Amino acid sequence: MRKKVISILTMFALSFSIFATGQQGESDPVPAFDPEKEYSLSFGGYGDLERAYKTIFESAEFKKALPNITFEYQMADFGGHHDRLTTVLAAGEATNDIEALEIGFIAKFVEGGGLTNLAAAPFNGIEEGKDIVPFAMSNATTAEGRLVAYPVDIAPAVLFYRKSLADAAGVSLDNLKSWDEYIEAGKKLTIDKDGDGVIDQFAMPHASEVAMMPLNGGKGGWFDEDNNPLQPKQKFMDSLDLVKKIREAGIDGDLGAWSGPWIQAFADGTVASIVNGAWWGGALKAWVASDLAGDWRVAPLPGGLYASQGGTYLSIPQQVPLENKAAAWEVIKYLTTTSHAQLSTFEQIDAYPALTTVYDDDIMNEDVPYFGGQKIRQLYADVANNIPSAKVSEYDAVVLAIFNNAVTDVLVNGSSSEDAYNKALNEIRAIVD
DSSP, X not given: OXXXXXXXXXXXXXXXXXXXXXXXXXXXXXXXXXXXXXXXXXXXXXXXXXXXXXXXXXXXXXXXXXXXXXXXXXXXXXXXXXXXXXHHHHHTOOOOSEEEEEGGGHHHHHTTOOBOOTTSTTTOHHHHTTTBOHHHHHTTBOXXXXXXXXXXXXXXXXXXXXXXXHHHHTOOOTTOSOHHHHHHHHHHHOBOXXXXXXXXXXXXXXXXXXXXXXXXXXXXXXXXXXXXXXXXXXXXXXXXXXXHHHXXXXXXXXXXXXXXXXXXXXXXXXXXXXXXXXXXXHHIIIIISGGGTTTEEEEOOGGGOOOEEEEEEEEOBTTSOHHXXXXXXXXXXXXXXXXXXXXXXXHHHOOXXXXXXXXXXXXXXXXXXXXXXXXHXXXXXXXHHHOOOXXXXXXXXXXHHXXXXXXXXXXXXXXXXXXXXXXXXXXXXXXXX
């Protein structure tokens, strides 16, 4: 496949064309990690990662394993961090020694360059990651086998719902056999609570939030094995048909994600359920609806779908000085392949482990009081172990944007699923050959 320069790709084409400029060659030898040498590494991240990782780095376990490494941090909010990283990588400027990435940004760097290949020696990341959940490794691996980042936490997608609202409506949202069954339950959950003639309780915040569930979370899988986009067609039609059915059923509140009304809806009963990654459970418990302990519940996605909805990766940019790369890799390995680090991060910020060997730990079998005593972590593990691996390409970020426009055409413009699909397909074909 080759890229054609058209307006929608100007920014992406510029970034991809200069990621490799000024980079060290990947054949340049990386000095071996020296346990007697003092290393000072810089870490770039977002959100609660600094709090979680500082706790690990200051622990007796870490200091025993890597006593010769100290850290400085460059933290920002989610958008600010990724904007900075995209800019400095594109310009070939200095970065932090370790940079965190949210899974949605991986595609920008999978084929574009700028990040060290962790599959190569001396890292040998594929072998080191034998116990990391396979789909997460796949999502950062190129068709040629380059591993551009390492999964540290994942976000198995599940259905969160308010039990009190489901009980009042006389419906069960556990083990739904299909999305049609969910929609029928959603009609009973969508009501005028105060009798003023206006619907004020909805089954879900926004129909578009389920669009990626039939598509493995939208992370990879946009091309088939022959590099044909949006194939097999039915998979993508299922996505468009689903959001159209939900909107036509009138069960979503048309609430913009992360807006004030959207956030408040989970505490005041405006919405009864949401599809989201495991991390959302931490947000509900910590600040979104902290006073509703015991009422929120977790269920599998309707129809037994398995998908991901978020996740964090750690990378070593190519611009990092060679003498720091081995030390940065030792830190990444510690955070991703030791039970101490994986469980510590999970306990602190509800970031679900990517390391499958901890799924049998006692903490994973504990009742979770916030969710009414459910053993939700075993559900997360079941989803994580069954999420299919998907091929990732350099075009994924752009294709995702185009497909999201197709979802908007269906929801806002009233387009048929067929028309929206064909429009998206034509736009993608104009970009790739």
